[in-house]
Amino acid sequence: MNEKIAMDELQFIKKIIEDSKASIVYNGKDYIVWGSLVTLGLLLDYSAYVFKLNINFILFWSVIIGLGWIFSFFSYKKRKIECTPKTFAGKILGGVWLATGTAMTIVGFIGIPSGAVPGQSVSAVLSIFLGMAFMIAGFIHNETWMKYLSLGWWIGAVYMFYFPGIHTIFVMALMLLCFQVIPGTYFYQKYKKEVKKNHE
Amino acid sequence: MDDRIALDELVFIRKVIEDSKRSVVENGIGYIFWGILVFVGLMSEYLGIVFQLPTKSVWTWVVLIGFGWSYTIIANIKKHRKKPVRTFAGQILISVWISAGIAMTILGFVATTSGMIRGSAVSPLISIVLGVAYFVSGIVYDSKWVKLLSAGWWISGIGMFYIHSVHQILVMAFMMMFLQVIPGFVFYFNSKKEVRQSHD
Numbered sequence: 022m023n024e025k026i027a028m029d030e031l032q033f034i035k036k037i038i039e040d041s042k043a044s045i046v047y048n049g050k051d052y053i054v055w056g057s058l059v060t061l062g063l064l065l066d067y068s069a070y071v072f073k074l075n076i077n078f079i080l081f082w083s084v085i086i087g088l089g090w091i092f093s094f095f096s097y098k099k100r101k102i103e104c105t106p107k108t109f110a111g112k113i114l115g116g117v118w119l120a121t122g123t124a125m126t127i128v129g130f131i132g133i134p135s136g137a138v139p140g141q142s143v144s145a146v147l148s149i150f151l152g153m154a155f156m157i158a159g160f161i162h163n164e165t166w167m168k169y170l171s172l173g174w175w176i177g178a179v180y181m182f183y184f185p186g187i188h189t190i191f192v193m194a195l196m197l198l199c200f201q202v203i204p205g206t207y208f209y210q211k212y213k214k215e216v217k218k219n220h221e
Numbered sequence: 222m223d224d225r226i227a228l229d230e231l232v233f234i235r236k237v238i239e240d241s242k243r244s245v246v247e248n249g250i251g252y253i254f255w256g257i258l259v260f261v262g263l264m265s266e267y268l269g270i271v272f273q274l275p276t277k278s279v280w281t282w283v284v285l286i287g288f289g290w291s292y293t294i295i296a297n298i299k300k301h302r303k304k305p306v307r308t309f310a311g312q313i314l315i316s317v318w319i320s321a322g323i324a325m326t327i328l329g330f331v332a333t334t335s336g337m338i339r340g341s342a343v344s345p346l347i348s349i350v351l352g353v354a355y356f357v358s359g360i361v362y363d364s365k366w367v368k369l370l371s372a373g374w375w376i377s378g379i380g381m382f383y384i385h386s387v388h389q390i391l392v393m394a395f396m397m398m399f400l401q402v403i404p405g406f407v408f409y410f411n412s413k414k415e416v417r418q419s420h421d
Contacts, residue, residue: 109310112360113360120371123375124352127349127375127379128346128349131382132345132382135382135383137339137342137383141337142332146338149350150350152320152323152324153320156316156320156323157320160312171320175323175324175327179331182332
């Protein structure tokens, strides 16, 4: 192997590493869309309780969660069309959120109607799953603050288990805003900056 | 950079990639250990209820899970001392199983003692948590059969939501055997084969 081939090999490896790093610069849109959708759902849910509105909650949440899944599906399709390189880290991150979404959908749409999970404890249960997802995502993004968000989700879950009531809907909405939508916005800003840097 | 340095760099990079690949070969001991531990707990709870034994199942679980966590922490410290360099995949796997462990501990101890979750909802919820953990692990190991185990956990979780009798515990015990302990042995024998191959 002469010097040129060795240099080419090194450049190729360097490029793969850089591509991998660039494509894990996450745009945070899923966090913002899912967080905002569920927060909106929770606030409407709360209003329906307070104003004693006659709403079919299963149908209502089906629409909210359905919209979220449609968004995720189209954003996945878009990434595929744009041929965004699939890195190992990106694949795991996608898997984490797909698995967490599936798990939460099972809890919400099968656990509650089966009578096994009481409606008033669903926020606490879902917080546990979100804590899990944020901890793994924190390791993937290598962001310590993100790992701490998982503690926030778990502490919130423990609080909601021991202090149940209608106010837990508000607690959950607040947690979604602080632990999901705001971090999503942070990722979005970071992504925009990175894109601008790449264009320069 | 001369020819020799470039070659050294390439050899180093290749070694890192190979080491990384080897270290993600799971020896399965953790799966077997936790699977058997929980199987023992479930069987003792089931037999205690069926034969109306005067044992307190909460204390059985406190001892078993406490022992499990202590063993896992000590084993990981020892492993870290022996091999302080951690690969990205290895770190992700640790985060997956630690977060799943915390999620299951909250569900098993906090959710039930708060009275917000009935005992019969714990097994299906834990199955769903395990589904998430196996799905992500399957991506990390790049193994289809590990990913398929997650479907097994989710389907059994859905089924157990509808079993409101004591026999649900027995179903969970068998799931633990088939979807955790046996796969653990598969990992164990595969890793033995891998070690033998690398020695040849």
